[in-house]
Amino acid sequence: MTQFNISLPPAVEEYLHQQIRQGDYKNLEDYIYHLILEDQKRNTQEKLETMLIDGLDSGAPIPITEEWWQQKRAELVKKLP
Template identity: 35%
Template sequence: MTYLTIALPEAAKAYIDRQISSGHYGTADEFLTALIEREQERQAKQKVNAMLRSTLQKDRTVEATDEWWEQQRQDLKDRLPPQI
């Protein structure tokens, strides 16, 4: 495990504390890890959308079979950075 020291505005720290108090997260670490994971998912979706737009702009027609979708998913997984 790696440790990181960060400085937060008081309002951000208070928000994290409220999330922990409400039971959504057990610790600030869990909250920040979940936040990072959501950001990674958001960026992955952006990449998929960019790839789809690029394909559509090429005016290339493909038959979207189950095998084609599986290959697209695998290609995307291969391009993504490792998850936390």
């Protein structure tokens, strides 16, 4: 496991200790760990939103019918080893 040493302004340090005292987190490591997990989720969400917007902007919409799905399935089956 990697260890880090960081310097924080007193106001930020007090905020961290407040979060721990409120019972939201076990300790400072737990708080930092959850911050990183939330950051990862946010980044993943932003990437997904970007991909969805790119998809919407990728051209004229096409009707998705049963025939379209059959064609897509057939194309995927052809790609299987």
